[in-house]
Amino acid sequence: MLVTYVMMLYIAFLIDKLYKAFCIFLSMVDGKLKSRRLKRVFVRTIKGTKIQYKQRTRSPTKCAVTKKPLRGIPRLTNRKFKNLPKSKKTVARKYGGYMSHDALKKKILEEIVLKEE
Numbered sequence: 575m576l577v578t579y580v581m582m583l584y585i586a587f588l589i590d591k592l593y594k595a596f597c598i599f600l601s602m603v604d605g606k607l608k609s610r611r612l613k614r615v616f617v618r619t620i621k622g623t624k625i626q627y628k629q630r631t632r633s634p635t636k637c638a639v640t641k642k643p644l645r646g647i648p649r650l651t652n653r654k655f656k657n658l659p660k661s662k663k664t665v666a667r668k669y670g671g672y673m674s675h676d677a678l679k680k681k682i683l684e685e686i687v688l689k690e691e
Contacts, residue, residue, distance in 0.1 A: 637674035639681075647671055 612627040632651060634643035646665045648655070655663065664671035669678050 635671065637677055638672055639677035640674055642674055642676075644671065644674055 607627055611630070613630045615626045615628050617624050617626050629651065632649045634649050635647045636643055644665070648658070648662065650658070667675075667678070669681075673681070
């Protein structure tokens, strides 16, 4: 009798703990926080687990040919990137911000070889 009562108390404790853990998802949040535009970071505090909404890190711009990340172009959100001057947005050469320097070098060499033939 005593064992079953203790088991029932332990099960009730576990259910309560699970409910508190998933209570984060049951609570009503702002409409702007429901979308997946912001990253959800779970932070453990003394009172329990809290959710912090942080800006997602942007993927780097990639070369159209080699698919490697382009150097010299910042990984910013569209809103911040829009306000940058043009000199910070691209690389100052032909196909800058579209092709990597290796791919451009190969392309130029191929064009020279084709012209000679």
